[in-house]
Amino acid sequence: MNVYFGSFSLLQDTTKRWKIFSILLDILKIEKIIYFVPNNKYYQLPFSFPKEFQHMILYRYEEDDMEKAIKEAVYKFNSPMCYPKMSIGKWNGEFIINDIYKKSRAYNPIYNIEYCNDSNVLVLIENDDVEDYSEQFAKHSLNILKKYANDLHYENRICFVRFDETFLESEEYDIFLSFYKTSIFYQGKFKSLIRYQPLKYDSDIGLKVGQSYSVYNIQCPDNNIKKKMKEYGLYYDPLISYINIKSKELYPIERGKSDISDFFLGNNQLNRLFHAAINSIKQENW
Numbered sequence: 001m002n003v004y005f006g007s008f009s010l011l012q013d014t015t016k017r018w019k020i021f022s023i024l025l026d027i028l029k030i031e032k033i034i035y036f037v038p039n040n041k042y043y044q045l046p047f048s049f050p051k052e053f054q055h056m057i058l059y060r061y062e063e064d065d066m067e068k069a070i071k072e073a074v075y076k077f078n079s080p081m082c083y084p085k086m087s088i089g090k091w092n093g094e095f096i097i098n099d100i101y102k103k104s105r106a107y108n109p110i111y112n113i114e115y116c117n118d119s120n121v122l123v124l125i126e127n128d129d130v131e132d133y134s135e136q137f138a139k140h141s142l143n144i145l146k147k148y149a150n151d152l153h154y155e156n157r158i159c160f161v162r163f164d165e166t167f168l169e170s171e172e173y174d175i176f177l178s179f180y181k182t183s184i185f186y187q188g189k190f191k192s193l194i195r196y197q198p199l200k201y202d203s204d205i206g207l208k209v210g211q212s213y214s215v216y217n218i219q220c221p222d223n224n225i226k227k228k229m230k231e232y233g234l235y236y237d238p239l240i241s242y243i244n245i246k247s248k249e250l251y252p253i254e255r256g257k258s259d260i261s262d263f264f265l266g267n268n269q270l271n272r273l274f275h276a277a278i279n280s281i282k283q284e285n286w
Contacts, residue, residue, distance in 0.1 A: 001101045001118040002109045003077075004028060005134035005162040007125065023254065024264060027246045031119040034073050036061060036133075038126055070133060074140045077121065082149050095148040101157040107184060109159045110242050131190075134162045138185045160185035161193075161239065182239045191216050198233040205229060 024030075036059050057076060061069035075083075081101075085094040103116045112118065125133050138160040145154040162183045183190035197212040198205060204225055207213060215235070244260045255263055 001104045001116065001157065002028070002112050002120040002159045002161055003138070004030065004120070004122045005125065005130055005137070005160070006122065007130050007163075007165075019254065020264060023247060023251050024243070025122070027113075027243055027250065028122070029113050029118075029120050030122045032121045033057070034059065034077065034121060034123045036066070036069060036073070036123075036125050066129070066133060067136065070136050071140060073123075074137060074144065077137075078141055078144055081152075081154060082145055097149045097152065099152055101154070104157040104159065106156045106159050107186060109161050109182075109184070109239055112159055113242075130162065131164070134160070135185075135190060138190075139188065160190075162190050181237050193239060194235055194237050196229060196233055196235050198229075200232040202228055202232050205232060207233075 034057050038061060057073070059069045059073050080098060082095050082097055084091040085096050086092070101116070101118055104112050104118060112120075123134070123137060141158070142155050145152075162185075164181050164183055182193045184193050185191075192215055194215045195212045196207070196215055196218060198207045198209050201209050205228055207218075240260070243264075247255050247260065247263065
């Protein structure tokens with residue numbers, strides 16, 4: 001089972017672009033959406049969602065009480081696996097446990113999409129709060145499951161994935177703007193899924209051609225080696241690459257010749273991220 005976390009920017013212009021958003025839901029096999037909306041802010045809810053999509057859960061919350069909304073959402077999310085046992089309308093302190101998601105792998109979202117028939121979930125959170133609250137959601141969910149269903153080890157079955165806006169290196173600005181990267185919840189933290197694949201051999205790099213390596217595990221303090229790595233191989237995000245391949249394969253007409261960034265987010269979103277990157281560089285230089 002996969003649980004994806006993303007920002008409200010995923011729903012940008014959804015009224016006009018529902019078809020494209022539905023393609024993303026289809027590729028990631030998302031059947032449920034948990035949507036957090038602040039009470040003191042207005043967000044256009046995606047009423048253009050087709051009537052057959054009946055599995056959106058909306059949580060409105062006060063600015064200083066998001067944790068309460070997360071706990072309520074987690075209990076709802078956990079309920080297929082673990083829910084309170086009631087006696088005469090009151091909780092007796094016990095939980096009813098269900099042994100599900102047996103095939104699912106906590107650290108392989110693509111395997112789960114391809115080989116598991118699970119109802120994957122998308123959790124949408126206000127743009128600036130995705131990083132903190134996604135971690136709270138994952139930790140709270142697993143803590144409950146470890147306490148009441150420890151023998152089933154759901155921490156090895158549920159794959160928590162976060163879509164992050166990020167900046168990578170480029171020649172012109174010393175960064176490269178990536179519309180999204182993905183991170184996976186591992187040992188209490190979200191860690192990048194971006195990998196490096198050597199395409200040429202070089203003894204200084206010491207990495208084998210034909211294999212890929214997690215950037216989290218590659219230690220390269222030497223800037224010359226970093227430059228060689230850019231010349232001798234490529235960086236890629238496996239889940240973004242999967243979405244790119246599947247959208248071309250399953251929706252060739254809709255996708256056309258457009259770049260994956262333009263197709264799913266549109267130029268307006270990319271421009272926003274680009275200007276944010278430039279402003280960040282200016283502030284650092286000042």
